[in-house]
Amino acid sequence: EAGVTQSPTHLIKTRGQQATLRCSPISGHTSVYWYQQALGLGLQFLLWYDEGEERNRGNFPPRFSGRQFPNYSSELNVNALELEDSALYLCASSVGVYSNQPQHFGDGTRLSIL
Amino acid sequence: DQQVKQNSPSLRVQEGRISILNCDYTNSMFDYFLWYKKYPAEGPTFLISISSIKDKNEDGRFTVFLNKSAKHLSLHIVPSQPGDSAVYFCAASPRYAGGTSYGKLTFGQGTILTVHP
Known part of the structure; x- marks a missing residue:
């Protein structure tokens, strides 16, 4: 069974630009979550999508911001990068x-702002 | 406001011995708890979870204990192996709808476990 896949692995942007990160969930999973782990900080919850909402x-x-597509994949968009x-x-x-099921993580996208 | 705390930044254990990682929480709405392991350059890997209706859950070498009255959980790894060396995160979520915590995991800061020969 394929796990959660994220792309790209690395992304380099400059201040003020926009970034788009992509995620494909495990087959059969309808909920997608986004978390941020900044240097020296723990995992911080960003967004949760379920059934497109x-x-x-x-x-x-x-x-x-972000969105979830009909195939349950998701995009995270970050505007005006800082x-x-x-x-x-x-x-x-x-x-x-709606039942206690664990969240399974991808390997992440490393976003670097220059 | 850190609702999930792992007070030990690091733990060093000899191979074959027991590793005990601890986690405390403050939010009484939390009733589902998880442990994740994370290697560098990889995402967190789910290890084991426990619902608040239980006080113990086992899966192979891993056992999680939950003390609801103390708002404390622990992960026991027996026997510890060098491949267990990683960062361990505990996480918590509420079960029922409502409130700003719904649907999200709140993580502790992590404990670096080193298992040495």
Whole structure:
């Protein structure tokens, strides 16, 4: 069974640009989550999508946004990039949140802002 | 406001001995708890979980204990192996809908486990 896949592995941008990160969940999983792990900080919840709808978002500005497609894959968009957006962005998927099922993570996209 | 805390940044254990990693939480709405292992340059790998209706869950060498009254959980690895050397994160989530925590995992800061010969 293929795990959660994320692309690209690395992304280098400059301040003010926009970044798009992509995630394909495990087959059969309908929920996709995005987390940020900045240097020296723990994993911080960004966004949760389920069945194409945004269900919850963390304490991040509106320039962090995303969407989930009919095939349950997801994009995370970060507009007007700032230096502090440099981080590892992790995507996770689960079968849903209406029963206790673990979230399974991809290997992340390393976003570097110059 | 750190709702999930792993107070030990690192732990060093001899191969074959027991590793005990600890985690405390403050949010009484949490009722599903997980442990993840993370190697450098990889995403977290799910190890084991426990629901608040239980106080113990085992899977091979890994056992998680939950003490709800103390808001404390621990992960026991027996016997420890060099390949267990990694960063271990505990995470928690609420079960039911409602509130800003719904659907997300809240992570501790991690404990670096080193298993030496």
